[in-house]
Amino acid sequence: MKTAFYISDGTAITSEVFGHALLSLFPVEFNHQTIAFVETKKKALETKEIINKVAKKSGEAPLVFHTFVNHEIREIIDSCDGVIYNFLEHFISPIEDQLGIKAMPKAHRTHSIHENTYDYRIDAVNYALANDDGGNIANYAQADVILVGVSRSGKTPTSLYLALQYGIKAANYPFIDDDMDDLKIPDFLIPHKKKLYGLTIDPQRLMDIRDGRLANSKYASARQCRMELRAVETLYKKEKIPFLNTTKFSVEEITAKILAETGLHRHKY
Amino acid sequence: MKTAFYISDGTAITSEVFGHALLSLFPVEFNHQTIAFVETKKKALETKEIINKVAKKSGEAPLVFHTFVNHEIREIIDSCDGVIYNFLEHFISPIEDQLGIKAMPKAHRTHSIHENTYDYRIDAVNYALANDDGGNIANYAQADVILVGVSRSGKTPTSLYLALQYGIKAANYPFIDDDMDDLKIPDFLIPHKKKLYGLTIDPQRLMDIRDGRLANSKYASARQCRMELRAVETLYKKEKIPFLNTTKFSVEEITAKILAETGLHRHKY
Structure with a gap:
């Protein structure tokens, strides 16, 4: 069975929602694995290792859905043996152009207690x-x-x-x-x-x-x-x-x- | 204030999660509007009309986050005066290539009672x-x-x-x-x-x-x-x-x- 990873430096809820919306369009069973709170280089390297082991053992590249904007961690995850789908990356630059301002990745995180609601x-x-x-x-x-x-x-x-x-x-x-x-x-x-x-x-x-x-x-x-x-x-x-x-x-x-x-x-x- | 629309033929939860994850990266206040259950051409035309009115009144193109895969409805929404961000569209084709099968948009819908869980x-x-x-x-x-x-x-x-x-x-x-x-x-x-x-x-x-x-x-x-x-x-x-x-x-x-x-x-x- 193919494996899908949902990875984030927070709860990974956003990665899960979007990965699930996509994969539910396909009549394929997946082994789902969420790895949340990947906040350090060390945790990122461990995560990469987990993905690579799955790739090696199954002989199939896992699908990796993530939402990293931090470059250091993102580069580590992006260098794994899975196929990367980064939801945010593709859309940030067109929205920056549209709004005429740069994204500020550290200003705010979704699904955290700091949301004012x-x-x-x-x-x-x-x-x-x-x-x-x-x-x-x-x-x-x-x-x-x-x-x-x-x-x-x-x-x-x-x-x-x-x-x-x-x-x-x-x-x-x-x-x-x-x-x-x-x-x-x-x-x-x-x-x-x-x-x-x-x-x-x-x-x-x-x-x-x-x-x-x-x-x-x-x-x-x-x-x-x-x-x-x-x-x-x-x-x-x-x-x-x-x-x-x-x-x-x-x-x-x-x-x-x-x-x-x-x-x-x-x-x- | 700029307006962001979240539109879908279902609950629009997926559109909201992804649009919110993106917009929260920007230090800009938005007027958020969700239009769920856009399941018919008639509803799609009404929705387009709502978006166009906001565009006209504010003089600014609203941001429109949607997840339509149905072509008829998607074309109507895509022809509105807002700027379109379609989360699914961009990723379906690379995942089709990766899995070697075609997406089946009608097989299953997320956030519905038909999920077996x-x-x-x-x-x-x-x-x-x-x-x-x-x-x-x-x-x-x-x-x-x-x-x-x-x-x-x-x-x-x-x-x-x-x-x-x-x-x-x-x-x-x-x-x-x-x-x-x-x-x-x-x-x-x-x-x-x-x-x-x-x-x-x-x-x-x-x-x-x-x-x-x-x-x-x-x-x-x-x-x-x-x-x-x-x-x-x-x-x-x-x-x-x-x-x-x-x-x-x-x-x-x-x-x-x-x-x-x-x-x-x-x-x-």
């Missing part, structure tokens, strides 16, 4: 946890968005992703069985109605998820799932709450759709 | 939540890693990031004031000692964080913070628990360091 993100994680699953109905004034929906429709992972990635304070409130007879927006949510965003899901997918949690329960039954979903979708339409069916979407896609539709202010790009 | 990630989020803050000491057999440390040293955001991004099941267990007199590994953690990973933090930073939570409390006092940190660091060293000082690191960096040091099996790259 970092505290927003940690605050938002704490907010999401404290306000998960209707945990604290007194706190909704601080919410940027309040996700509503039946149990297991994707509210919690979405609120955590909104917080961790974008610093958005997302509360979530579940509609439960007891609410269903005459489903309304609860009184304490009415002042925050403009922040509501509904999630729904296909009944079969909901049954599968709930069955994994509480097998053969009323909670996971076809009848219960269908009834709850019908009730919340009716409510969303009647109250004009924007909503999304999450069945076919990942948490990244759900989040991106909520951001696109609501225009929420993000603390990170 | 998606369920691991959602399971891991549920695990992290159920096992946050010592929530369920009976569940540690299923943990991939158990983060330990004093309150507010970074355990919870790190365990959520490990779960959401990498599908790693991270429990976390807090050492609290009552444990400190004679700090030991609790009996129920001893069978899982090899999974323990310690977090620590500088006393001043811990005081600041705790003071934001409970101002002027014993919990946030210099004496208490120093005492707790001294006790846990002594324990980590005595018991040879690997540990990390989180003070200067983001949740991405803490996670990358834990992955590098432990070699944990990731379900996503």
Whole structure:
């Protein structure tokens, strides 16, 4: 199996995202290896050695995705027996020409605590946890968005992703069985109605998820799932709450759709 | 202010990561705009119109970072009045040559539910939540890693990031004031000692964080913070628990360091 290396002097997240975006276009299995925090010449030489060993043992040149701008370290990695794909290098010079200024590689690093949006993100994680699953109905004034929906429709992972990635304070409130007879927006949510965003899901997918949690329960039954979903979708339409069916979407896609539709202010790009 | 657009037929996360990595090298403020899910010619034409309006109004060509491989949509976006940076385009052909096969753009999309690691990630989020803050000491057999440390040293955001991004099941267990007199590994953690990973933090930073939570409390006092940190660091060293000082690191960096040091099996790259 071919090996792909993702290498950086930081987290290597950027190298991974771009290498993965490229390699996923090819129907080939890879052995993925990340080597992060290659910050010294010594670590760079060790890394080169690891790549060269893989090349020698497999008889195939590994693919090496990296983002080094520091010349000394870059030269060491570039001299390995792998094939080098450097994402930044190719684009820096055209952007310098476009902006009319030189890149300043040491000014700032992505994915570090020095990004000025970092505290927003940690605050938002704490907010999401404290306000998960209707945990604290007194706190909704601080919410940027309040996700509503039946149990297991994707509210919690979405609120955590909104917080961790974008610093958005997302509360979530579940509609439960007891609410269903005459489903309304609860009184304490009415002042925050403009922040509501509904999630729904296909009944079969909901049954599968709930069955994994509480097998053969009323909670996971076809009848219960269908009834709850019908009730919340009716409510969303009647109250004009924007909503999304999450069945076919990942948490990244759900989040991106909520951001696109609501225009929420993000603390990170 | 110059505008940077991040555009894609999916979440646009890849465009954002790469555009941000590049623009953060320049000491220039940008107005960032993401346009996700540009999946149709109609949406592409609307997007082109938005870019052209910004170009006209500002008198400056916006920077447009995109990842289109579909020709019809790509041609529409490429014909806008912005300057185009297409990350994938430049690298596809050299990788095709290297692998000896053609890219298959429709086979797979990154950040979608169809990635075969998606369920691991959602399971891991549920695990992290159920096992946050010592929530369920009976569940540690299923943990991939158990983060330990004093309150507010970074355990919870790190365990959520490990779960959401990498599908790693991270429990976390807090050492609290009552444990400190004679700090030991609790009996129920001893069978899982090899999974323990310690977090620590500088006393001043811990005081600041705790003071934001409970101002002027014993919990946030210099004496208490120093005492707790001294006790846990002594324990980590005595018991040879690997540990990390989180003070200067983001949740991405803490996670990358834990992955590098432990070699944990990731379900996503």
